[in-house]
Amino acid sequence: MTRLLLDDLSVSIDGAAIVNELALAVGDGEVVGLVGPNGSGKTTALRCVYRALRPSDGAVWIDGQELTRMPLRDSARVIAALTQEGRADLDFTVEEVIALGRAPHLRGNQALSVRERELCREAMARMEVLHLAERGVLSLSGGERQRVLVARVLVQEPRLLVLDEPTNHLDLHHQIRLLSMLRGAGLSVLVTLHDLNLAASACDRLAVLSHGALVACGPPAEVLTEELLREAFGVEASVVPHPFTGVPQVLYDLGTATTMKGNPK
């Protein structure tokens, strides 16, 4: 079953096409990774899904409903997003920030139910931030803050998770933990990742964007080829199967970065 459908999504800002007729589906329980070089339109595409941006053309469908026809609160109950936005303005406690993930489900200032508080505790335990519950979010390190924000999107209980560079600031342990949790959660996930090896291990399918257009899409083993890395990312690299899992892994050789096709000189 298709959970999310990007139907020839286009975004142009001031006449420049940032995303160009992107067609992509995320199935129920599927983890889809959006990869591509800087400025390829990954974040812009995600912003259309969590509704910070209206597509210039095309549409985003969630469970058969067109997104712009849904009230913002209704879509927020179905789609949770981890944005690249930095720190909060105010020094909320970790607990308070995570509880705000319930905002779309609550009316006004309605207090959290017992079940919802338990949900928050579970999410905190899952992201290993329980010991920080009383801490102010502004005093956290980048990695701690990122884990708090992931806990916040988890308590939103969405059917689709949209994550923009969720591994930012995370140490290796928490990167692996987060991605293996995503795999195990049974949620539909659309995620952008810079690390292609992590992306190949964590995602059912990879969609490669270049200059706002989809250039490849499919299981990591089919998509991650040396030719694609050269064409889309401008690197000469070797792709070898992982010795245990068989997932394609990219090995880089420094000094082989080529000039990117189509880049302004």
Add this chain to the structure above:
Amino acid sequence: MALIVVLLAGVLAVSVLLAIGLGSAAVPPGETLRFLWAAVTGGSITAEEVTAYQIIWQVRTPRVLLAVLVGAGLSVVGVAIQAMVRNALADPFVLGVSSGASAGAVLVSATGALTALGIYAVSAGAFLGALLVSALVYLASRGAGGLMPLRLVLTGVAMAFGFQALMSLIVYFVPDGESTSTVLFWSMGGFGAATWGALPVVAVVTLVTVVALRRFARSLDVLALGDETSVSLGVDTVRFRRGLFVLTSLATGAMVAVSGAIGFVGLVMPHLVRLWVGAAHVRVLTIAPLAGAIFMVWADLVARTLVAPRELPLGVITALVGVPVFVLLLRRRGYLFGGR
């Protein structure tokens, strides 16, 4: 939390009673209470008490009540504006409202316009000036994604300079004593002109503002997480920010029109309250109106008694008392707003 509210409400009630009694002609609290009771229930007083009664009921009571309302109002508006423009330095006057009000007031008193409104002419001029500035700031700060926080602050500051210049120009060309004192009153603020007549309007405005803002406490929390995050949590930032702008502009305009631009309270009370009860708006917006009201009642009392019978400008007191307290508290606690 409930305990703090009850406690603060008690402190406020006692402060109001004391402030009504104290002044150049002090009346003991018991007497004060008896006069107030007589006024409310239509009871009788003796002939020699009439002067004291007049002072209590006609002069001091409306004045102290106005201080309560404006102190509460400025504090909650400060909380909302800091969230709206995402800036720790913002206060109710950051969007230029106070200079618009001063210019409007001076223009009315210099030209004698709006005479049909009688004693309310200058206040009406101030209110209209405040609204004009708000409208200009609104129009200049609109972008594709609604009102832009930083642009709001920048336009507001620029407008403040513009309207200050305009005001100076009027004073320069119409140099009578009247407009100079009008300028002083409107830029420092004070409750010397308080009457029963102006109270109901301010009471309604303050009450509506406090209740409305508190109702949207969780949305204010969400807004502080950033605009993109807000949208993903179902808060329409464009509409919400527009609503906040309209509400806070009207409230600030109404308060400035009756009491001038009383500085500092709207900037510092939000921070002090956050230091005390944390950042969550549902708590901040419960405590801030009470704390602001108490502070304002005492500041006004000091302003009119310290060098009695002369009266100090209220803005001087709020700043002289507020600044050291604020700086000390900031240093003592690890208080963070948007950064270290």
